[in-house]
Amino acid sequence: MNKRLALLIGCFVAGCAVTTQTGPSATPDTPQMADALPPLGEAEDVGGGEVTPPxxxxxxxxxxxxxxxxxxxxxxxxxxxxxxxxVGPNSPVTMDYRPNRLTIRVNDQDVVESMACG
Structure with a gap:
């Protein structure tokens, strides 16, 4: 298997995006990272929609x-x-909603950030 094919397969498995460079400065075995994603557009005005309580x-x-x-x-x-x-910043939690369970979220300094049911 040649180096280029092995590199492309490795990037595919790792989730990398590569493009091949063309032109006078191109070298045969030098893949380039794909361009960054375009910037987000402006947010649309949602108008006077109702806000639902938590x-x-x-x-x-x-x-x-x-x-x-x-x-x-x-x-x-x-x-x-x-x-x-x-629940701390790196605590694993279950995603089940239990309306009678109090969830206390704390930060790295063990300060309460929020209290909510669930």
Missing amino acids: ITGNCGMESLQHYVGQPRTSVPRSAMPDLYRV
């Missing part, structure tokens, strides 16, 4: 919102519902 569930998050921006350890255990989870 899903709140029944996890008790409304009474705990004043802890957002505070250290996680400032939230008293006695104020927490029976079903809750704490």
Whole structure:
């Protein structure tokens, strides 16, 4: 198998986009990266569409919102519902929606960023 074919197959498997260069400066075994994606166009005006309220569930998050921006350890255990989870920036989470589960999101400094049902 020649080098060029092996390189193209390797890039295909790795998800790379290559173009071949033509012209006087082209060398036979030097693939070039494809051009970047074009810039996004302007956002369209959505008009006066209705805004739907977020899903709140029944996890008790409304009474705990004043802890957002505070250290996680400032939230008293006695104020927490029976079903809750704490999610950090790199925490794996399930994607199931549970309206009675409180999800507390914290940042790298263990400060509460949000509290929501789910």
